[in-house]
Amino acid sequence: MIEWIGTCRDVEQEWQDARRERLLARATAVTADTARPDEMLAALTAVIVPELAxxxxxxxxxxxxxxxxxxxxxxxxxxxxxxxxxxxxxxxxHHAEHLGPDSALVRAADLRRPVHAVFPPGSPPPDIVPPGTES
Incomplete structure (x- = not known):
């Protein structure tokens, strides 16, 4: 007699939770001793790539x-x-970049939340990229 018992379990949420914890730990570590907003943003930007973007x-x-x-x-x-x-x-x-009123950055600031956009690689919509920035 041969018996086989199998189980299946969705671990996606556990994986997402572990990934979130790792990213938060890294973000906390790189910003712990940083007081200036520009330095803090630069450190957080380095945490985001390539993990999230x-x-x-x-x-x-x-x-x-x-x-x-x-x-x-x-x-x-x-x-x-x-x-x-x-x-x-x-x-x-070395100068300020002027944003249009319909810019994604302006929308995110006005809404106080991220703006999500999906587009083909290398082809961001014009309102995502500030003027003078290459995609």
Whole structure:
């Protein structure tokens, strides 16, 4: 007589929880002794790539919370981190980047939550990438 007993268990949630814990631990470690927002964003940007994204750019929007509705803020690019096998990022501007009122960055600041966009590789929608930035 041959017997076989099999079980199946979905471990997706456990995997997601473990991944989240690892990322939070790394984010905490790299920002623990950082007081300046620009340094903190640069460190967090490096945690995001390649775990969550192929590349990541962090911006400061200094006047985003205190601007009149309908006016576009300026953004200061703090960090650009591409995946290791990606082409180098575009030059870092030494000036503020002016955002359009329909920019994804402006929408995220206004909504106080992330804006999710899905697009073909290398073809981000124009409202995702600030003017003068290469995709």
């Amino acid at each position: 192929d590349n990541c750019t962090s911006y400061l929007l200094p006047q985003a919370l205190h601007r009149a509705p309908g006016t576009a803020p300026t953004a200061e690019r703090v960090a650009v981190v591409p995946r290791q096998d990606s082409p180098p990022p575009p030059p870092h501007p």
